[in-house]
Amino acid sequence: MSTHVPAAALAAYAAGDPALDDVAAWGVEAHLDTCAPCRARLADRAAPPVRDLLAATRTALLHEARTGPQPAPGRSRWRRWTGWSPLGWAVTAVTAVLAAFLLDRAYPQFPSAVLLVAPLAPMSGLAVAWSRRTDPAWETLAGMPRAGLELVLRRALLVLSATLPTLTAAGLLLGESPALWLLPAITGTSATLWLGGRIGVTRAAGVLAAAWTATVIVPAVLTADVPPVIRAEGVPGWAAAAVICTVLALVRADGFLRLRSWR
Structure with missing residues (x-):
């Protein structure tokens, strides 16, 4: 003020x-x-x-x-608004993308594992982006005047900055169209933030990851065929879904103003 x-x-x-x-x-x-x-x-x-x-x-x-004793030196700017918990999960997500890339190279006859895990990669980092159970400094950060959606978005940016370049490199090396993995990844991120304002980011990431696994990954593994949802004909639908979920996430920004929504 x-x-x-x-x-x-x-x-x-x-x-x-x-x-x-x-x-x-x-x-x-x-x-x-x-x-x-x-x-x-x-x-x-x-x-x-x-x-x-x-x-x-x-x-x-x-x-x-x-x-009394003098305060300890302040933390760096990026450290103040990120914390280590989402960074560790971002590294895990990058590792998952690299493993999927190696699977694609080893078994090219099967559906692309990179396309299958693309939406899940950022979700795994978002699952701990704002959670009292995974962030040891949660109480301190929750008391900051700038806590809420802004902090969640900053941590989401940290996760995306780690996973999207890795997905880009893997997609280019495999010859996959960027739209096939980028749009589902963005849609999954926006949907997690939107639903997170209602039930908590961690629960939202878990629900959406389970839905993606049940409707896309499991059928792809059982049939050894690329699901229509991640083929070229599905790109317009993903573009529309990304825009809609982003708008809904912004509309639900007030859902992060109450502590009860941050689980």
Whole structure:
């Protein structure tokens, strides 16, 4: 916030009004950290015993800040908004693409494994892009004012930046059209983000990965034939699906404003 906290927002924050969503509350807290006048306004709204407690706490904290140990050096910019958990899964996804490429080279008579795993590669990284169960720093990151869809999108970009170049190289070496693997991968990523605003990113990735496996990978393995969905005639449908899922993900951006949606 570049100006002071509005009176209505400060009153809602002081009263614990549930109508004030998590992101707005974090914005107020971030402003209070650097604005003494707004902290004084907030203290004036508290009962006298609470004001006394706040004053004593402030004095103790200032004393500790002056005499306590110095903070550790800050992390690099990219480290602050990514974390290591999605990076490890991105490496796993790249490894899966490389394994699929080797399978294609060893068994060219079977359906392309690269095409079959292309949508699953980014999903595996997105599954842990925003999850309290896989990120050891989840509580800290969840308390950031810029947490939510923006952080999820940044971590999705990290996953895509690792998997898409690998898929591109594998597709070019195999002579496959980029549209055959790129559009399903983008659609799967957008669909995961859209559904993730409703049931959580990890669950969304699991549901979509299971659906892709059951409807595409299993039939391809059983019939040893390329499913129509990943043939050239399916490209227009994938293009439309990618646009629709991207729009839906943006429409559902508010689904990431509440902690209960981040599982």
